[in-house]
Amino acid sequence: MxxxxxxxxxxxxxxxxxxxxxxxxxxxxxxxxQILNEKKLDKYYEIQxxxxxxxxxxxxxxxxxxxxxxEIKEKLLDFSDGDISKVTLFIPAIHCASCxxxxxxxxxxxxxxxxxxxxxxxxxxxxxxxxKAVSLRQLVELLVSIHYVPEITLDQLGNEKKSNSxxxxxLKIGVAAFSFxxxxxxxxxxxxxxxxxxxxxxxxxxxxMSFVLALPVVFYSxxxxxxxxxxxxxxxxxxxxxxxxxxxFTLFIQSSxxxxxxxxxxxxxxxxGLVFFLLIGKWYQSKTYRALSFDRDYKSYFPVAVxxxxxxxxxxxxxxxxxxxxxxxxxxxxxxxxxAKLLKGTAEIDYSFVTGESLPVYxxxxxxxxxxxxxxGGSIELEVIKPVDQSYLTQLWNxxxxxxxxxxxxxxxINKISEYFTIAVLSVAFAAGIYWLFNDKSLALFxxxxxxxxxxxxxxxxxxxxxxGSTMREYGKRGFYIxxxxxxxxxxxxxxxxxxxxxxxxxxxxxxxEFVGEKLNDEQLKIIKSLVSNSSHPLSITIxxxxxxxxxxxxxxxxxxxxxxxTGIVNGKRVNIGSRKFVTGKDDDNPVSTNVYVFxxxxxxxxxxxxxxxxxxxxxxxxxxxxxxxxxxxxxxNDSEKENLLRLxxxxxxxxxxxxPTDKRDFIRKLKKQGKRVLMIGDGLNDAGALLESxxxxxxxxxxxxxxxxxxxxxxxxxxxxxxxxxxxxxVAFRIVITSFVISFLYNIVGLSFAVTGTMxxxxxxxLMPISSVSVVAFATTSVKITxxxxxxxx
Amino acid sequence: MSIVIxxxxxxxxxxxxxxxxxxxxxxxxxxxxxxxxxMRMLFDxxxxxxxxxx
Numbered sequence: 001m002x003x004x005x006x007x008x009x010x011x012x013x014x015x016x017x018x019x020x021x022x023x024x025x026x027x028x029x030x031x032x033x034q035i036l037n038e039k040k041l042d043k044y045y046e047i048q049x050x051x052x053x054x055x056x057x058x059x060x061x062x063x064x065x066x067x068x069x070x071e072i073k074e075k076l077l078d079f080s081d082g083d084i085s086k087v088t089l090f091i092p093a094i095h096c097a098s099c100x101x102x103x104x105x106x107x108x109x110x111x112x113x114x115x116x117x118x119x120x121x122x123x124x125x126x127x128x129x130x131x132k133a134v135s136l137r138q139l140v141e142l143l144v145s146i147h148y149v150p151e152i153t154l155d156q157l158g159n160e161k162k163s164n165s166x167x168x169x170x171l172k173i174g175v176a177a178f179s180f181x182x183x184x185x186x187x188x189x190x191x192x193x194x195x196x197x198x199x200x201x202x203x204x205x206x207x208x209m210s211f212v213l214a215l216p217v218v219f220y221s222x223x224x225x226x227x228x229x230x231x232x233x234x235x236x237x238x239x240x241x242x243x244x245x246x247x248x249f250t251l252f253i254q255s256s257x258x259x260x261x262x263x264x265x266x267x268x269x270x271x272x273g274l275v276f277f278l279l280i281g282k283w284y285q286s287k288t289y290r291a292l293s294f295d296r297d298y299k300s301y302f303p304v305a306v307x308x309x310x311x312x313x314x315x316x317x318x319x320x321x322x323x324x325x326x327x328x329x330x331x332x333x334x335x336x337x338x339x340a341k342l343l344k345g346t347a348e349i350d351y352s353f354v355t356g357e358s359l360p361v362y363x364x365x366x367x368x369x370x371x372x373x374x375x376x377g378g379s380i381e382l383e384v385i386k387p388v389d390q391s392y393l394t395q396l397w398n399x400x401x402x403x404x405x406x407x408x409x410x411x412x413x414i415n416k417i418s419e420y421f422t423i424a425v426l427s428v429a430f431a432a433g434i435y436w437l438f439n440d441k442s443l444a445l446f447x448x449x450x451x452x453x454x455x456x457x458x459x460x461x462x463x464x465x466x467x468x469g470s471t472m473r474e475y476g477k478r479g480f481y482i483x484x485x486x487x488x489x490x491x492x493x494x495x496x497x498x499x500x501x502x503x504x505x506x507x508x509x510x511x512x513x514e515f516v517g518e519k520l521n522d523e524q525l526k527i528i529k530s531l532v533s534n535s536s537h538p539l540s541i542t543i544x545x546x547x548x549x550x551x552x553x554x555x556x557x558x559x560x561x562x563x564x565x566x567t568g569i570v571n572g573k574r575v576n577i578g579s580r581k582f583v584t585g586k587d588d589d590n591p592v593s594t595n596v597y598v599f600x601x602x603x604x605x606x607x608x609x610x611x612x613x614x615x616x617x618x619x620x621x622x623x624x625x626x627x628x629x630x631x632x633x634x635x636x637x638n639d640s641e642k643e644n645l646l647r648l649x650x651x652x653x654x655x656x657x658x659x660x661p662t663d664k665r666d667f668i669r670k671l672k673k674q675g676k677r678v679l680m681i682g683d684g685l686n687d688a689g690a691l692l693e694s695x696x697x698x699x700x701x702x703x704x705x706x707x708x709x710x711x712x713x714x715x716x717x718x719x720x721x722x723x724x725x726x727x728x729x730x731x732v733a734f735r736i737v738i739t740s741f742v743i744s745f746l747y748n749i750v751g752l753s754f755a756v757t758g759t760m761x762x763x764x765x766x767x768l769m770p771i772s773s774v775s776v777v778a779f780a781t782t783s784v785k786i787t788x789x790x791x792x793x794x795x
Numbered sequence: 796m797s798i799v800i801x802x803x804x805x806x807x808x809x810x811x812x813x814x815x816x817x818x819x820x821x822x823x824x825x826x827x828x829x830x831x832x833x834m835r836m837l838f839d840x841x842x843x844x845x846x847x848x849x
Contacts, residue, residue, distance in 0.1 A: 097837070097838075100835060101835075101838050119827065120830040121828060121830050122828070167822065170826055174814060174817045174818060178810055178814040182807055185803075185806070202800075206803075209803065
C-alpha cells in the first residue's frame with residue numbers, strides 16, 4: 001500500500017507524483033492541487049480531507065469549442081444582459097461540503113466570475129459572470145481544470161426551463177395550514193361543555209370567518225383533486241379523487257348552508273384539515289431523487305456539437321444542424337453522433353455503453369459505424385449517412401411509447417377499490433336519505449350529506465402515498481432508486497423477469513483473469529507488465545492491474561497492431577503479446593474465453609485467460625427468483641458463456657444469445673402479447689428499447705448519477721445481491737396498503753353509523769376524521785420502517 | 796366577552812403575516828434547496844478576498 005493522494009484519496013501506488021512534499025496519484029490531481037494552492041483555496045482540503053475527484057485525462061483541447069457558438073450559448077444561458085450572464089450547470093461530481101465551498105469561491109480563481117451558488121441536492125451550480133472578462137467556454141474549461149466536469153447535453157438545450165411544481169405544492173400546503181389552524185381555533189369553543197350556550201354573535205362571527213378562510217382552501221389548495229377527478233371521469237375511471245371531490249364539496253356546501261342559515265358553525269374545520277392532510281400526503285410522495293434522471297433519451301448522451309470539415313476547414317456546428325453527406329471529424333474519446341461511413345483513419349470503437357461489451361471494435365475505411373460508439377484511438381474522419389435522429393440506435397431509444405397508457409394502468413388496485421367505495425357510499429347515502437324521508441323528513445337531507453361527508457376517503461387516499469412513499473425512501477437508503485411510487489405497484493405485478501447479460505449480470509470492465517501455461521517468474525511478469533503498460537487497450541489494462549510487481553522496464557520499438565496485439569523490446573528481449581493468431585500464427589479455435597497469448601524472446605509461454613466476472617450474489621438472486629418468476633436472459637454476445645449460465649438459471653429458463661437491440665425489444669413485446677407482465681433489467685443503451693417496452697424497466701449503474709437509459713428505476717450495482725429482496729418487498733408494501741385500507745374502513749363504519757342515524761355532529765366529524773387520517777399515516781409509515789428493516793437486514 | 800372578537804382579528808392578522816412570510820420564502824426559492832445552506836453556514840468567513848465585487 002502506498003500513500004493516499006492528497007487530492008482524491010486514492011492509493012498512489014509505489015511511485016507517487018510528489019509536489020510540495022505531498023503525494024498525488026496522478027498529474028491531474030497534482031495540477032488541481034497546484035491551482036487551488038496558488039489561489040489560496042487550499043482550505044478545500046480542510047473542510048473534508050481528500051475530497052477531490054480523480055480524472056485520468058484532463059486534456060480538453062477543442063472539446064468545448066462549441067460553447068463559443070452564439071446559438072448554443074443562447075440556449076444554455078439562463079439570462080444575459082449586457083456584460084452579465086448567468087448559467088446553471090449540472091455537475092455530477094458535486095458530492096461534499098468541500099465541493100460547495102470551492103465552487104462558491106470560484107471568483108477567487110477567475111475575477112471574471114461574479115458569484116456562484118451551489119444547489120447540492122440537484123448537483124447544480126449557478127454562476128453569474130462577466131462575459132467580457134470570461135467566456136462561457138473559458139468558464140467551463142476552468143471547471144474542467146479543477147475536475148468538476150459539467151454535463152452539457154442536447155437535452156438541456158432543447159427543454160424550456162421546467163416550472164417548479166414543488167413550489168406550487170408548498171404554497172398550497174401553506175395556505176391550507178394557515179386556514180386549518182385558524183378555523184380549528186374558531187370551532188373549538190363549540191366542542192367544549194356549554195359551547196352551545198355561546199352567544200349568537202360569536203357563532204355567527206366565527207362561522208363567517210371559517211367560511212372566508214375555507215374559500216382559498218377549497219378553490220386553490222385542493223384544485224388538483226378536482227382536475228384529477230374530472231380527468232378520471234373523462235376516461236370513465238372513478239379514481240380515488242372522485243369521492244374526495246364529492247366529500248369536499250358536500251362538506252363545503254353543507255357547512256356554508258349551516259353558517260348562513262345560522263343553524264351552526266358547520267364542518268369547515270374538518271374540511272380544511274382534510275385538505276391539509278391530503279396535501280401533506282402528496283408532498284411526502286413527491287419527494288423524489290431530484291439529481292437522478294429517469295427520462296433520458298439519446299439527446300442526453302450525445303454531444304452538443306460536432307466538428308465538420310467543410311472545404312478543408314474545421315468548423316464546429318450544433319448537432320441538430322448535422323446533415324447527411326457531412327464530413328465529420330471525431331477525435332479520440334469522442335462519440336459517433338450518427339451512422340457514418342469511415343473515410344480516414346483507423347476506427348477503434350468502444351461500444352461498451354451501447355452493447356455492454358468492453359472490448360473495442362476495429363473498423364477499416366469504407367465500413368459503416370453505428371452511432372453511439374466512442375472512438376478510443378486517434379482522430380478519424382467520417383461521412384454521415386443517416387441523420388442523427390434516424391440512426392439505427394437512436395431510433396430505438398427514441399421510439400414513442402404510450403406513456404399515457406402506462407399511467408392509466410397504474411394504481412388500478414386503488415382505482416378499483418375507490419370505484420366500489422364510491423358506489424357503496426352513494427348507495428348508503430341514498431338509502432339513508434330515503435329511509436329518513438319516510439320516517440323523519442327533516443333528517444333526510446342531513447343524513448344523506450352526513451354519509452358523504454364522513455365517508456370521504458381521506459385515510460384511504462393517504463394510505464398509498466405514505467406506504468409507497470416510505471417504501472421508496474427505504475429503497476433509496478439501500479441503493480435502489482425508483483422514479484415514482486407507481487413503480488412499486490407495477491413491480492409487484494410482474495411475473496417474468498428478463499435480464500441482460502453483459503454489464504447487468506457481469507461486472508463491467510472487471511474481468512476474471514488467470515494465466516494458463518508454465519508458471520511465470522518475477523522477471524517475466526515484470527517484462528509483460530512493462531509492455532502492456534504502454535497500451536490503453538482494456539485487455540492490456542486488465543493484465544497490467546493483474547500483475548503486482550512494482551517497477552517496470554523501458555520499452556523500445558513499441559508497436560501496437562490494431563486488433564492483433566502489441567510488440568516491443570523489453571530488457572533486450574523481444575516480446576509479443578496479443579491474439580492467438582498474432583502470437584502463434586494459428587487461427588483462433590473459438591475458445592469460450594478471451595485469451596491473450598504471451599511470447600518472450602524465443603518461446604510462447606502460455607496465455608492469460610480472461611473471462612467475464614459475474615456480479616457478487618448472482619447465484620443467490622437467481623435462486624430466489626427462480627421459483628416465483630419466469631426468468632429469461634438476453635445477451636448481445638455469443639453463447640460462449642452458455643454452460644455457466646445454464647447451471648445458474650436451470651434448464652427451464654430461456655437463454656437467448658446474439659440478440660440485437662431490436663431483437664430484445666421485440667422479445668419483450670412478444671412476452672407482453674402473451675399476457676405476461678415483464679420486468680426488464682439492463683444497463684446499456686442496447687437495452688433502451690426493451691426497457692421502454694417492458695412494464696417495469698430497471699437499470700444497473702455503477703455511478704447512479706451518470707448517464708443511464710430511460711427507465712423506471714436505477715439500482716446501484718453494489719446492491720445487486722439484494723435485487724430479489726427489492727422485488728419481493730413490494731408484496732410486503734402491498735400488504736401494508738391493504739391493512740391500512742381495512743383500518744380506514746373500520747373508521748368509516750363507525751362514522752357511517754353516526755351518519756345514517758342522523759346523529760352526526762360537527763364534533764364527531766372533527767374527532768373522527770383527523771384521528772382516522774393520522775392513525776392510518778402512522779400505521780403505514782411505521783410498519784414500512786419496521787418491516788423493511790427486518791426484511792432487508794435478515795440474512 | 797366581545798374582546799374575543801378583537802383577539803381573533805389580531806390573531807388572524809399575525810397568522811396572515813406568517814403566511815405572507817412563507818409565501819415570500821417559497822417564491823424566492825428558499826425551499827428549492829434545503830441542504831446546501833446547512834453546510835454553507837459552517838464555512839468560516841476567512842475567505843481569501845482578493846477581488847471585491849464592484
